[in-house]
Amino acid sequence: MSKCEITFGKMKWKNPVTVASGTFGLEYAELFDLSQLGALTTKTITPEPKAGNEPQRIVETEVGLLNSIGLQNPGVDEFIKIDLPEYRKFDTNLIVSISASSINEFASLVKKLDTQPGIDAYEINVSCPNVENEGIAFGTDPEIVFDLTKKLRETTEKTLIIKLSPNVTSIMDIAKQAENAGADGLALINTLYGMAIDVETRKPKLHNIIGGYSGPAIKPVALQNVYKVAQAVHIPILAMGGISSVNDALEFIIAGATAIAVGTYNFVNPLGTLEIIDGIQEYCISHNISYKNLIGSIQT
Numbered sequence: 398m399s400k401c402e403i404t405f406g407k408m409k410w411k412n413p414v415t416v417a418s419g420t421f422g423l424e425y426a427e428l429f430d431l432s433q434l435g436a437l438t439t440k441t442i443t444p445e446p447k448a449g450n451e452p453q454r455i456v457e458t459e460v461g462l463l464n465s466i467g468l469q470n471p472g473v474d475e476f477i478k479i480d481l482p483e484y485r486k487f488d489t490n491l492i493v494s495i496s497a498s499s500i501n502e503f504a505s506l507v508k509k510l511d512t513q514p515g516i517d518a519y520e521i522n523v524s525c526p527n528v529e530n531e532g533i534a535f536g537t538d539p540e541i542v543f544d545l546t547k548k549l550r551e552t553t554e555k556t557l558i559i560k561l562s563p564n565v566t567s568i569m570d571i572a573k574q575a576e577n578a579g580a581d582g583l584a585l586i587n588t589l590y591g592m593a594i595d596v597e598t599r600k601p602k603l604h605n606i607i608g609g610y611s612g613p614a615i616k617p618v619a620l621q622n623v624y625k626v627a628q629a630v631h632i633p634i635l636a637m638g639g640i641s642s643v644n645d646a647l648e649f650i651i652a653g654a655t656a657i658a659v660g661t662y663n664f665v666n667p668l669g670t671l672e673i674i675d676g677i678q679e680y681c682i683s684h685n686i687s688y689k690n691l692i693g694s695i696q697t
């Protein structure tokens with residue numbers, strides 16, 4: 398049994414490593430046995446299919462990635478029919494990332510997914526527009542995050558993880574409201590806003606002009622968000638944002654994360670998650686510290 402086993406909400410993970418939503422699909426099963434991960438996290442699923450934004454949707458920058466995929470996904474019915482049976486083949490936890498445009502729509506989506514076997518947790522993507530609040534993202538308003546989490550808490554007994562956006566005034570207030578309303582855990586951070594311009598054409602490089610910025614450049618931003626949120630709440634944190642090495646993963650764990658997710662780095666090194674799983678365990682052995690004691694062990 399791995400020494401780095403964790404409990405995250407109602408889930409037991411064999412190691413503390415998963416993948417960030419939208420950066421990792423079932424195609425990776427051709428490269429390694431996905432059962433080796435502590436959990437699998439799906440791309441965000443919505444009630445109806447979404448074609449996503451027009452290209453150009455991905456732009457590489459000096460130290461990160463800009464994307465404006467626009468939550469492209471087949472919709473929940475197709476997900477249940479085609480993808481879910483494939484995900485079930487792996488002996489690991491399954492976190493289904495979901496998004497909707499109103500609190501009731503979120504609740505209906507969870508109700509529908511709850512009828513299906515093989516789902517261990519929901520990751521609630523609150524970075525999407527809320528039609529009941531002038532299209533402003535759910536995740537920017539602590540009261541709305543409270544109401545949404547409370548409604549979903551009443552709807553499901555499965556592990557509920559609220560995924561926080563860094564594009565807010567106080568991520569700690571939002572984290573606390575999610576905790577107060579009954580969330581089992583928090584995932585952070587989603588992408589920062591970013592853009593790039595081609596100076597020859599003077600056109601934005603993304604068709605959508607502004608997109609989500611991820612990768613190594615956002616790591617220090619993510620790390621301080623995880624550190625601050627870890628001080629503010631008692632529920633476990635799934636940390637992400639630029640993690641590209643064992644060292645990066647360890648920094649987040651020492652800052653207070655119970656688990657970590659690898660995102661953009663999957664595109665650089667599809668086997669990076671496995672190297673990070675091994676590296677965390679080796680660190681614990683060579684530093685004679687249990688994984689449990691490593692979490693939040695920052696010396697300030």
Ligand SMILES: Cc1cc2nc3c(=O)[nH]c(=O)nc-3n(C[C@H](O)[C@H](O)[C@H](O)COP(=O)(O)O)c2cc1C
Nearest residue numbers: 417418419441464522586587611612638639660661
């Ligand atoms: C191409 C791409 C697609 C993404 N799609 C989603 C998504 O569907 N849902 C979501 O919650 N986050 C999505 N994200 C955000 C990541 O899950 C993650 O929070 C963010 O990229 C920070 O981690 P990283 O720097 O390790 O990539 C996406 C990121 C990228 C790069």
